[in-house]
Amino acid sequence: MGKKAQQPGTIATNRKARHDYHVLDTVEAGVVLMGTEVKSLRLGRVSVVDAFATIDDGEVWLRGLHITEYAFGTWTNHEPRRVRKLLLHRREITKLEMRVHEGGLSLVPLSMYFTEGRVKVELALVKGKxxxxxxxxxxxxxxxxxxxxxxxxxxxxxxx
Incomplete structure (x- = not known):
């Protein structure tokens, strides 16, 4: 018997982002997570309202994302508001970096979801309203x- 394909399920959405910003472009990025973070995400214990992304030294980092500590975790539990690395292709990173620096734009997550067992974030290039x-x-x-x-x-x- 083969592995059952998991339907992409939305974990959290940032409804406030579409109200506060003009969304110019979106890109899908993977997120580097620890084991207890994934378990908390499966329980829906996440808030993306205050989250934003920055580009430092050619890498994209997600800041302000709150993933609640896993209730059944031990000393291996994660820090709820730690900085998390986003996985993008080099070409996408340079394109986003150019647009952010030249136009005064920001990177804001719109939603988090599972795709084939992996956590993805929909990152938007936005301009404030x-x-x-x-x-x-x-x-x-x-x-x-x-x-x-x-x-x-x-x-x-x-x-x-």
């Missing part, structure tokens, strides 16, 4: 919701 951009996005979302509501009422033949 201004306050009025956020207000416009909320107003647009509310308008779309109201249009959909009115259309639904019209289709069902109801009036206000």
């Amino acid at each position: 201004k306050l009025w951009d956020k207000r416009a996005a909320v107003a647009e979302r509310d308008a779309k919701r109201e249009i959909a509501r009115e259309f639904s009422r019209h289709v069902k033949g109801r009036r206000r």
